[in-house]
Amino acid sequence: MKLDNTQAQMRKGILELCILSTLNNESKYSSExxxxxxxxxxxxxxxxxxxxxxxxxxxKLLEYNWEESKxxxxxxxxxxxxxxxxxxxNLNESWLELSNxxxxxxxx
Amino acid sequence: xxxxxxxxxxxxxxxxxxxxxxxxxxxxxxxSLAFSSNTSKDEILEDIETHIAExxxxxxxxxxxxxxxxxxxxxxxxxxPEELAKDEDESGTSSKNNNIKKxxxxxTEDSYIGGVASGLSHYFGLATVWVRLLFIVFSILPTVxxxxxxxxxIWLIVPYAKSNIDKIRMTGETLNVTSIKNKVESVLPEIxxxxxxxxxxxxxxxxxNLKYYVKKTIKFFIKNIGKLFKLLSIIFGYILMxxxxxxxxxxxxxxxxxxxxxxxxxxYSSSAELIIEGSTIFEINEYLQIDIFDIVTSITxxxxxxxxxxxxxxCIVLFIIGMKFAFRNRVKIHKMTMYLLSSIWIISIMYLVxxxxxxxxxxxxxxx
Numbered sequence: 348m349k350l351d352n353t354q355a356q357m358r359k360g361i362l363e364l365c366i367l368s369t370l371n372n373e374s375k376y377s378s379e380x381x382x383x384x385x386x387x388x389x390x391x392x393x394x395x396x397x398x399x400x401x402x403x404x405x406x407k408l409l410e411y412n413w414e415e416s417k418x419x420x421x422x423x424x425x426x427x428x429x430x431x432x433x434x435x436x437n438l439n440e441s442w443l444e445l446s447n448x449x450x451x452x453x454x455x
Numbered sequence: 456x457x458x459x460x461x462x463x464x465x466x467x468x469x470x471x472x473x474x475x476x477x478x479x480x481x482x483x484x485x486x487s488l489a490f491s492s493n494t495s496k497d498e499i500l501e502d503i504e505t506h507i508a509e510x511x512x513x514x515x516x517x518x519x520x521x522x523x524x525x526x527x528x529x530x531x532x533x534x535x536p537e538e539l540a541k542d543e544d545e546s547g548t549s550s551k552n553n554n555i556k557k558x559x560x561x562x563t564e565d566s567y568i569g570g571v572a573s574g575l576s577h578y579f580g581l582a583t584v585w586v587r588l589l590f591i592v593f594s595i596l597p598t599v600x601x602x603x604x605x606x607x608x609i610w611l612i613v614p615y616a617k618s619n620i621d622k623i624r625m626t627g628e629t630l631n632v633t634s635i636k637n638k639v640e641s642v643l644p645e646i647x648x649x650x651x652x653x654x655x656x657x658x659x660x661x662x663x664n665l666k667y668y669v670k671k672t673i674k675f676f677i678k679n680i681g682k683l684f685k686l687l688s689i690i691f692g693y694i695l696m697x698x699x700x701x702x703x704x705x706x707x708x709x710x711x712x713x714x715x716x717x718x719x720x721x722x723y724s725s726s727a728e729l730i731i732e733g734s735t736i737f738e739i740n741e742y743l744q745i746d747i748f749d750i751v752t753s754i755t756x757x758x759x760x761x762x763x764x765x766x767x768x769x770c771i772v773l774f775i776i777g778m779k780f781a782f783r784n785r786v787k788i789h790k791m792t793m794y795l796l797s798s799i800w801i802i803s804i805m806y807l808v809x810x811x812x813x814x815x816x817x818x819x820x821x822x823x
Contacts, residue, residue: 392534420465
């Protein structure tokens with residue numbers, strides 16, 4: 348059993364929750380999302396985010412529109428959808444339940 | 456001094472060092488492999504390219520060349536293909552099967568008609584020639600309709616190897632004698648499953664399925680109409696070859712038999728003393744003596760030979776035409792052969808007409 352592997356698995360489970368949370372109040376493009384996630388060390392290599400964003404977009408939890416950038420290529424600004432908000436609420440609830448359960452068990 | 460290359464990532468032009476370009480190119484190719492099982496592969500790769508473009512434009516001013524270290528840094532930030540592929544596998548979005556299973560595809564790159572023979576040979580690990588030969592042998596035998604139906608069904612149902620992965624799966628690991636048994640055993644439950652699945656689907660919506668298959672079939676025929684004509688002409692050629700050969704052979708046989716009979720009868724009629732054991736034929740001949748005698752005297756060896764030519768030559772010509780249909784331009788027949796055959800045929804027909812005419816005139820004058 349590898350420690351990295353378990354940690355990666357744990358991170359991955361909550362990554363969707365975190366991406367949706369960062370987009371809850373404002374639309375962002377990938378680098379901004381990455382910035383937040385990297386700050387909290389949730390993501391190590393940046394390439395990981397793209398399959399995730401695409402999957403969330405394909406599940407209609409996110410949508411994007413293109414915006415021009417002065418310094419580089421046009422950016423995809425992601426916005427959370429209604430379904431995404433609903434999904435996030437459910438995820439938040441489960442997260443609370445889970446973290447309560449985990450802390451309870453750990454404090455036994 | 457180093458050479459450079461102009462590329463564009465997300466519609467932004469970059470000038471990049473040649474070596475750095477190679478590195479970047481191989482990175483993107485590996486990524487494409489890493490995400491090969493993801494249905495949104497193209498979109499993900501596009502996003503990653505955009506990200507690379509962003510990184511490059513952050514660190515390069517106008518007219519500056521993108522260097523190897525920048526490419527390496529970008530790769531480090533985005534993650535190596537191995538790291539990303541690992542995430543892909545764990546994310547469980549795709550049920551990726553690591554051991555490539557061999558699958559039956561038609562090989563349109565190596566095909567005369569629909570690539571069925573080459574597909575079969577890939578699947579069973581045989582040389583394509585043998586499978587083709589088998590098809591040809593079975594199409595010469597009177598099993599033509601069966602082979603035709605089997606071929607058409609395979610052509611219709613089995614997809615052709617479109618992508619590279621299909622092609623890999625098509626050739627796969629080749630079977631040897633010992634693994635064939637295992638293969639058959641492993642395939643059997645699969646077939647059973649498919650059959651039951653089919654039954655289930657069938658129960659679900661016969662009409663929907665029927666409609667789907669009819670649509671698919673029509674589309675298929677429209678798409679492959681050229682090939683279909685080719686196939687039909689090849690089959691027509693084989694049938695023609697088969698029947699003309701058969702007809703020719705039987706008419707030669709007939710010629711021999713009739714000349715044999717003539718010999719018997721003429722010897723009987725000349726000596727008038729032929730005794731055949733059991734004497735049944737003798738008795739029959741006695742009844743029919745006059746009739747047969749009349750006919751037989753009018754048949755000469757030339758008659759028989761020319762009559763034979765009259766049928767055999769068209770058979771040969773039909774056989775050649777059949778070969779032309781079946782093997783297309785691979786069969787070359789010299790023009791002289793055709794001229795020779797047709798002139799012999801015309802001579803025989805003229806001889807026949809002459810003989811017949813003479814007979815009729817003689818008969819009429821004889822009567823009056």
